[in-house]
Amino acid sequence: MEQVGATAVTVLIxxxxxxxxxxxxxxxxxxxxxxDVLRCNHIxxxxxxxxxxxxxxxxxxxxxxxxxCLSFMDAEGDHFVGAANYLWLMQDAKFRxxxxxxxxxxVVVPAASTVLGLIAAGVTDRIRWGNFAKAMIFMPMAxxxxxxxxxxxxVYDYRPDGEEQIGLLNAVWTAMGGQAQVWLxxxxxxxxxxxxVLIWIQTGFAMVILTAALRGISKDxxxxxxxxxxxxxxxxxxxxxxxxxGTILVVWTVITVTVLKVFDIVLTMTNGQWxxxxxxxxxxDWMFRGNDTGRASTVAIVIMLMVTPVMIWNIxxxxxxxx
Numbered sequence: 001m002e003q004v005g006a007t008a009v010t011v012l013i014x015x016x017x018x019x020x021x022x023x024x025x026x027x028x029x030x031x032x033x034x035x036d037v038l039r040c041n042h043i044x045x046x047x048x049x050x051x052x053x054x055x056x057x058x059x060x061x062x063x064x065x066x067x068x069c070l071s072f073m074d075a076e077g078d079h080f081v082g083a084a085n086y087l088w089l090m091q092d093a094k095f096r097x098x099x100x101x102x103x104x105x106x107v108v109v110p111a112a113s114t115v116l117g118l119i120a121a122g123v124t125d126r127i128r129w130g131n132f133a134k135a136m137i138f139m140p141m142a143x144x145x146x147x148x149x150x151x152x153x154x155v156y157d158y159r160p161d162g163e164e165q166i167g168l169l170n171a172v173w174t175a176m177g178g179q180a181q182v183w184l185x186x187x188x189x190x191x192x193x194x195x196x197v198l199i200w201i202q203t204g205f206a207m208v209i210l211t212a213a214l215r216g217i218s219k220d221x222x223x224x225x226x227x228x229x230x231x232x233x234x235x236x237x238x239x240x241x242x243x244x245x246g247t248i249l250v251v252w253t254v255i256t257v258t259v260l261k262v263f264d265i266v267l268t269m270t271n272g273q274w275x276x277x278x279x280x281x282x283x284x285d286w287m288f289r290g291n292d293t294g295r296a297s298t299v300a301i302v303i304m305l306m307v308t309p310v311m312i313w314n315i316x317x318x319x320x321x322x323x
Contacts, residue, residue: 022048022217061125064304070297076292085298095299101191101307105262106277108192110255112199114248117206121214122236124207134211138204145264152197153269156183187275194276197265202258206251208266213247247318253314260307279303 025047033040040236049065049173089095118136124130140148159178165171170180184190217240225239241248270276273284279299287296 004039009254010309018051021051061092066192067297067300067304070293071096071299071301073294075290075292081294085294087293089298089302094277094282095279097275101276101278102260102262104191105195105198105259106256109195109198109202109259110252112195113202113206113255114210114252116199116203116243117251118210118248120203120207122240125211125214126232134207137207140201141204143201145198146268148197148201149265149268153184153191154202156193156269157233158182158184160277172246183269185274190201190274191272191276194265194269198259198262209251210244211249213244249317250314253310253317256310257307257314263292281305 020268024075026044029040029044029047033043040095070077071085072080072082120134124133124137126135136170143151154166154169156170157165158170159165159167161180165180174180183193221239222235222244225235230239234244255269261280262278263284266276266281267284268274271321272281281304283299286292286299
């Protein structure tokens, strides 16, 4: 009950605090700039954005600066070691494994999630129970990554020979005449099985965004293509997909950023063992198990450098569409 009370107080302070700030700051600005309305209108947007800018600086820019500094320090963060942490990173086998796994995730997950989301968006609009199907496909988005990992860990569960297989995959496999497998300790295959979890979650996100884009296509164009003899598949591939190319790229990049930060699924299901290590989990290991802030910060900087170009490209495309 104490946590519920503290949460309620925090919400009330946040809501009424923000409301009070915007109301009072607006009134004060009107009084100060009463004689100069144009100047007042130039200042007002910055005044309203000030809390967000302060919080972004406090929780985003400051941590980046501190992390960058720590990446040049020793394990305790007390002594400057120069580029030693970066040199270690280039020679570390686990880092190379993490990079290869992250690249594999980057190739498979955004592509599979976007394609499956696009197919789901196109098919569900053409069937009678499409809304129900969309709800079912989108439902995994309501589950946390940890919760999804626990669910799928049970799906991949293995029991020794002679015991009943409670894992869905092994139950199906043994029913087909196969022998129960320890799926999560098989190199490469285990990484693919981990990717399935994120694909399962992100397909619903891709479907919702792409459904909205498909519904925004002019019906006149589609009807003209049908009158010209185009089949439903041709209309979808040659008319609709080119029309929503920008949206597909946005969905792709958003999922790409999510993949670069993937952590919860790997930690819960394999803890980075059996060749499944990824960069975020490697950073966690060095920070909280290795007690080495220098090396953990170095891995964090690498993740940031990988995410930044994707974010810049996404922002530029968004601004280009707005203009």
